[in-house]
Amino acid sequence: MKMLLTSVASLAVLVSGAKAQESMVFTSWGGTTQDAQIEAWAEPFSSESGINVLQDGPTDYGKLKAMVEADGVSWDVVDVEGDYAIQAGEQDLLEPLDFSVIDKTDLDERFVTDHSVGSFYYSFVIGCNEGAVSECPKTWADLFDTDKFPGKRTFYKWSAPGVIEAALLADGVSPDALYPLDLDRAFAKLDTIKDDIIWWSGGAQSQQLLASAEAPFGSFWNGRLSALSESGVPVSMSWDQNITAADSLVVPKGAKNKDAAMRFIAYATSPEAQAKMAELTGYAPINTKSPELMDEDRAATLPDRQTETQVNADMAYWAKNRDAIASRWYAWQTE
């Protein structure tokens, strides 16, 4: 709805505008995350720069590739998964970022490449509906233990950093020995709970599964659990060995409004915009100056404070092995 309103408003400005106004297109995953990106980034950026930010979505890698190949790119800034950003950069699908416009001094260097900067980062954590079960799993090993914790559990459906790491950690692999991923071992571990897995394909579905206790526990994006908890569902969250992964902001090769895109990314990664985004979503800022601008109570709940047992998914490893893992992942799922 908000997206529609923004577009209609921008259209109205375009039509009535006394001077020709610059505009650009931002594409993300829709839902509450994109709503937050509009509020934290697009709207303040527009009023500051006079550049209209039109919204599109959801992000679709097939579409991005098609646009670049056909030289008909209608997206200027796209929110993508971190490992895809690295891979797409290597496949020459992205514009190099202009770091004379984007100030990267304070950006978390884990998420900066020549073609991408972090958008926000999140953790896969263990969530549990306390109202539905007598005891909640606290570790990945618990979540993979169907004797101790019988019932359905839910995991992210798509091939992406997170579930394979969780399986290996549950099987006793130490975090510093995770990479290169031992896929045989991971799939063998996943086999032990396969019949009890319900897959979630998007954030809203993960919330629905947990709230209805269709799957009373599972692995979730931390922000979705915070949101559920705020809506009154008795949700507990275990940060034990939380697995981080990030989204990135990229500019597709041949984007029509490259300059505006760079300015938008510069704004979106600024301390203020990142702090606002984190406050709205429960995901962590990728600008190291942001936490000090935030309400302490809120900042304390974000992944960047949960570093004690935190495990960082290796985005470079994933970028290199993304396709191979994905073929095996989807083949295993359909078995």
Add this chain to the structure above:
Amino acid sequence: MSSLTESRSVTGRQGGRRMPRLFGEVGPALPAFLLIVFFFVAPVVALLLRSVLEPVPGLQNYETLLGSATYIGVFANTFIVSTVVTAAALAIGFPVAWALVVMPMTWSRIVFAILILSMWTNLLARTYAWMVLLQRTGLINKMLMAVGLTDEPLTLVNNLTGVTIGMTYIMLPFVILPLYGVISNIDKAVLRAAALCGANRWQALTRVLLPLAAPGMAAGGLMVFVMSLGYFVTPALLGGTSNMMLAELIAQLVQSLTDWGLGSAAAFVLLLSTLVLYGLMLKFFGTSRLGGQ
């Protein structure tokens, strides 16, 4: 779908003795014909080319598809689900269509309104509604447990059961509407005649009514089967990953893996099997009978 219907009516009219009036008959169909060429035939050809040209020229995409147990499994599953859904839709749709013909006008209007309204409701909303109804803590399981039919909640979603229920529901109107057309044209006197000749109710159904309704069953069944083959939303939401269907595989190959060559090959195999099935149906039932005339 529309393209199939379209080409069928064109060839149907063209055939045989009415050749001299060919242009006069086909002329009005020209805009539709051009539309199909530009927006259907051309993309399909592009698809076919992609499947043999990417990433390198050759048939390796088809080799991968047909040589992998995973992909064969997805094909098999697609056909199994479509068959089950078609059978279920016919089994439920036939009595409903019959009831619509014989029930008083006021009632049949209400049932029709329900049918049509459900078709007009957003597909995603209807599928989500089933998700909520079928889940372990959903209404259906609660009712089954309340009346003591089961102690444990049944797993009705994220598996073949969920896909079958959801898709059958969505496909029902496509069976009921053509069947209604055919059944309402059957002269009810033949049933009385059958009874007079000593047929019991079962014989009247199997030897008189069903054969007369066969063209409607074939048309509706084919429509449902073909639609099911390419169905995406409902299987993706109500099915589990172990009963993935082709459309989902294609989406995955194109969107997530950006392997367009393989995705195009899968899409082309789907199209080809659909056409073959359609051809077989035409051979067995003929154009005019499929048209329900």
